[in-house]
Amino acid sequence: MGLMAFVLLLVLSIYTLLEVEARASGQSKAQTLARQNAYLGVLTAVGELQQALGPDSRITARSDIFAGSEALAEDSEVDQLYWMGVWNANNPDDSVKTTEDYKAWNALTPEQRIKQGRWVVSGNAGKEPNDEGYWTPLQAMPEDGTTVVLAEAAEDYKVEAVRVPKVAVSAGDQAGNYAYWVSDDNAKALVNLAIEDADTSTDLDYLSRSFLLANRSAVETVTGLENYVPNDSSLERLYDLSSGYVDWRSDANEDLLSIQRGHFHDLTTWSKGLLVDVKDGALKRDLTQAFEIDASFQEHFTDQVFGNQADSDEAAANPFNAEPLFLFEDSVIKNGSPNWGILRDYYQQYWENHTTDWTNKISFSNALRYLDDGTKVWKYLPRRLSSMPYSDPRISNTLPYQYVDDQGEDTSYREGDNYQRTSWLTPVVAQFRLSHALEIVSPSSAAYPDVLALSFRPVFSLYNPYNVRLNGKDFGFKSSINPKITLTVGLSEGTRTIEFYQSELHDSNMQGTFKVTFGKFPDNGMMPGSVIHEGFGGTTFANKDGDNKADTNYTTTTWKQLGGRLFILDDYYLRTDGEGADAVDVYRKAESADENGAVSYQEAYKWKDGRDLENSEHPRWGLTAEERGWIRQAVEENASLSVRIDYDSFGYMRFYTNSPDPGYGYNRIVDLWRPESSDQPETFSTSYERVTDATAQDSFETLAFSLRNTERLDGSASDLEPIRNLIDTNLRSIFSHSMWDGQDNYSRYLSLYDGAALGGNKQEPQSYTDDNYTVKGKNSKFGFLGRNINPPDGQKSVILFDKPRWPLLSLGQLQHANLGRYHFDPTYMLGNSYASLRIPMDSYRNADFGGTEGLTLFDSSYLVNERVWDNFFFSSLRIPKDANDRADILVELATPDSNLADYTLNPRMEFIASELSDVERYQRIVVEDSTDDNFESAIYRPASEMWVNGAFNVNSTSVEAWKAVLSSTKGLRFPIYNPENTSEIITEPDVSFSRFSRPYNHGFKAGDTDTEGDFWKGYRVLSSAEVTDLAESIVEQIKARGPFLSLASFVNRRLTDDTLGKKGALQAALDDPTLGTDPNLAVNDFSDQHPNIGSEPVEPFTQATSLLSQNLADTDETIMGLPGYVLQSDVLQQIGSFLTVRSDTFTVRAYGDVVNPVTNEVTSRVLCEAKVQRLPEPMIPVDSTRSEMDEYIQPSSPYGRRLQIVSIKWLNEDEI
DSSP: OOHHHHHHHHHHHHHHHHHHHHHHHTOOHHHHHHHHHHHHHHHHHHHHHHHHHSSSSEEEEEGGGGTTOTTSOTTOOOSOSSOEEEEESSOTTSOOOOHHHHHHHHTSOHHHHHHHSEEOBTTOTTOOTTSTTOOOTTSOOOSSTTEEEEEOOBGGGTBOOEEEEOEEEEETTEEEEEEEEEEEGGGSEESOOOOTTTTTOOOHHHHHHHHHTTOSOOGGGSTTOTTOOTTOGGGGGOOOHHHHHHHHOSSTTSOHHHHHHHTTTTEESOOEEEOEETTTTEEOEEHHHHHHOHHHHHHHEEOOOOSSHHHHHHHHHOTTSOEESBSOOOTTOOSOOSBHHHHHHHHGGGSOOSSTTTTTEEEGGGOEEEOTTSOEEESSSOOOOTTSOOOOOOOOSSOTTOOOOOSSSOOHHHHSOOOOSSOOOOOEEEEEEEEEEEEEEOOSSTTSOOEEEEEEOOEEEEEOOBSSEEEOSOEEEEEOOOOEEEEEEEETTEEEEEEEEGGGGSOGGGTTOEEEEOOOOOTTOBOTTOEEEEEOSSEEETTOBSSOOHHHHBOBSOOSSOOEEEEEOSSEEEEEESOGGGOEEEEEEOTTOOTTOOSSTGGGOEEETTEEEOOTTOOSTTSOHHHHHHHHHHHHHTOEEEEEEEOOOOOEEEEEESOSSTTOEEEEEEOSBOTTSTTSOOOEEEEESSHHHHHTSSOSEEEEEEEOOSSOTTGGGOSSOOOOHHHHSOTTOSEEEGGGGOSSSOOSBOTTEEEEEEEETOOSOOOBOOTTSEETTEEOOEEOBSSOSSTTTSBSOOOOBOOOSSOOOOGGGGGGSOOOOBTTSOSSOTTOOOOOTTSOTTOSEESSGGGOTTOOEEOHHHHHHHHHTTTEEOOOBOOOSSHHHHHHHHHHHTSTTOOGGGGBSSTTEEEOOOSSOHHHHHHHHSOOOTTSTTTTTTTTHHHHHEEEETOEETTOOOHHHHHHHHTTTTTEEEEEEOTTOOEEEEEESSEEEOSOSSOBSOEEETTOGGGGGGGGTSEEEEOHHHHHHHHHHHHHHHHHHOSOSSHHHHHSOOSSSSGGGTSOHHHHHHHOTTSSSOGGGOTTOOGGGOGGGOOOBOOOOSSOTTSOGGGOOTTOBTTTTSTTSOOHHHHHHHHGGGEESSOSEEEEEEEEEEEOTTTOOEEEEEEEEEEEEEEEEEOSOSOTTSOHHHHHHSOOSTTOEEEEEEEEEEEOGGGO
16 A cells, blocks of 8 residues: 555545544534644645655754854745754665765755755645755745744744645635644653652662663753752653643743743653664664673674775675674774674673672682683683684784784784774773882802892882772783993993893893783772882892792882892802702802803793793803903992993883783783984983992982873973873773884874983882772882872872673763774774874874874774664663573563563663563563574564653754753762772762763862862763753754764764864864853863863974874863763763654644635634654565564665554644
């Protein structure tokens, strides 16, 4: 049956109904005919909606999205502000848009976009937009009998009237008109949402989820409705806004009709959105189902490599294909990219560990999980599986993404730079200090002389950026740091110079590397957000023979006075004689030592029984006998001594867990400074009159390196230029290399770190202790970060990432997944939109970056957002990992008192009524058996049976609706946690945005200096005025960029070389003080009010000019991305689960009249209003060979999914 035939059948049915109604009520024939015409208007509107909006790949927006646009021609004006337009999100041939297609859409003028839209108003039925007589909002509506007003103006609220054309109808001697107008209800805030037990619940997880998600609309923030009562139990029974306004209005004397008209375009009592992928025109896939059921993930996320973005996008656009595992691809990428495996692993971090305190403390040694095949793997750490390429960053002789085995040894699987497929949760290298000193070592026996030793005194500071304590002991470090040290001694017979590299003093089995095993973390774990110092607790000898050197390789967090590792600069060396209690350290002279010293690593390298062992009879192998003699003589004479340290080569640092073997590494830093360049630290040199003067120094120069803080280590005198620390670098970088900052015009040091020379006797970093965090009763030393690394300005705790405690509910929470690998990635990849400083704004790719041939970088945030935001959602259905727990759910669902809503964690996700039992529906979703008929479609099943309550269209231009949506946390009760893991339920009277499901401490308020400490680890609090300004700013950005054809285009920046290419709409609204009505209320423009936070502006670069200064905004600064600075991903985390770019719920206003054919006067007129809802159910299929579920996934009918009239009522003239 064709669409118009279907409409005609409905019309005939309605006419019959009307005749019965008229006879029963005694109404006049004229009124009956007027009602027939009004009904005809409703049904014509429904027919137009079915044709225009039935397909999934359609978007909607109100015509005022173009009003006031500077891009409008001078002779153009939007006459009708509240008409609903419809656009095809695909190309005219319904092919999926490519990047170039989106660029073409963005280049259109407002007039061109208006003319491409379908405007669902009377007079346009049966016409195409290019047809003569097609109405658009640009045409002035004549204010005469040919048009009618279907929504009156509200002058107090600056709301204009809605006017539409009449359409004449006649039958015999009867004449009349109908008219209709469609209002987009998903562009309004849903008023009847309530958080159950919000004021009484003590369930911390429930309250946290209510805080994390926007589960209500704060209607009390809407102008004139301050008396709205949040979470009132009567809200769910409210179907008519006019009855609510009686109690909600701020002024009891205010005219109710004025309020009703003023907020008709802002609020609604019915709003349901379908879970459809507008971008690709199909149902969305449920990540809850895929991430909880391994077999489903393996089925729907293929490991196939496409080799370029176009082919990967094409595969992803087909809902009947498996989703490509890698989120972006390119011809240069050989070893992977950000991928779904990482996102799934992050989701699964809520699964319980083998510890009792798994939610608040991670004990790495107990954090195990079992794969489906029974294989035991470490949770949170790199996986070392024969079935998966090792992702340990061991190989450094290549470009990022591009490692290939060019040696023909097939080592790439175990040792190559393979992109990780899990989300690692490990400590971060926050700081390290390099210090040297000289010491006199006196043997216990007078038979041996005092000897001079070089003391290497490093401090390594590990940072826990997570909101959970970390407890571990098997972390280690290996380094090839290799300064050149020159000692010049004034001996009695003249001056002598001894020159050597530090690596020449290392054990020969280390091949010039320095290996350390970090001491155990405190018994109570590392505090969330804390930095812990690891150093040598006293003097340990590097050349003890007769053991495995375990006691010399271990650092500790509990030293009383920082020690170092000693390298004896003499031909005597320390040897252990005896065993156990009889063991004594004595000095021995090597009888077979090479008098000339080893001249290479290889000469000192011995092979025995297939193992590499140290030659125990070899002394410190880098000095000749003559040089050793000079040093001994200098000690004997207490001669003058000059020290020079040259920092030519940094080499590498590699951090690992459990073992230094391949597969266990989680962080590698190569060439913190460029070798053989002018960018290494300046040469240190000093002189002493006597050897004893030199050995009296705790240390010579100390080099300090730190993750960038909001202030540089050397302050304004620093030669490092400020960057947007968490935006332009990846704080959790797995592989960092200064060469990847470009060959030309780069930062002095690796851009991830700041560095400074601190002078002598500064080897020990500033620290504090906490009696709750000890190792065997001894206090651990904790450090500072944030503003800087010293008290009082440095912070004890800076928390950046959320560890899941329950299944994820919003795509925005995936901002915390460790998607990045390299230091040039953004710290928060998914959900954010800042333009990379390394890539031109009109592109997402840059080849030969910084003059380095082949160095290709990508705007990973842009590409990941494009792949994720439209195609997927979290149903939040409880699918326990344990089969017995699933069986328990089925038992409960079979009882009368239980339903699927009880097992859906996000209350906005609602199951639509069905004839099937809840048990049957659950079993069709939770399918692990690949032979089951429901297996392949199970990932789509939730979207076919659910809708979103209160879905909100991001093309909405209602400031009041945005205020209500953004203010969902206003006045909410929720738990906060302190580092000791005690919880407290508080009530926050203002609006909160939190990056964490479990925030630590309270909220930061701009302008309130008492809350500055919470900037680093809490949540952000916004006043009502700030939220209003933010809503205004968002609407300005929507008008500047919209309509958006996909959620990804709303989340992302434009690929244009202008202001719109610098960041997405949400982030611009948060950052830019020129938006909104008050520049003092911009959410993120507050650093001038808080000098104690220590932000520095990021200004155009004069040295690191490989970074693109034009990509910066005027307000960019170093604090961007910290918890008190609101990222758009924080907002999306809260509201992203119910955002859409189209409407599925509509209010149809219709008019009908009867006209006297002689006098042409209207003898009767009526008004009605219908609610229309789109359903997941497809229209009658065109292709009869397809399965029912295939039709649900992607309907073959050009009319898409079925629309249904939910309700209809007659209106009085004063009700419009």
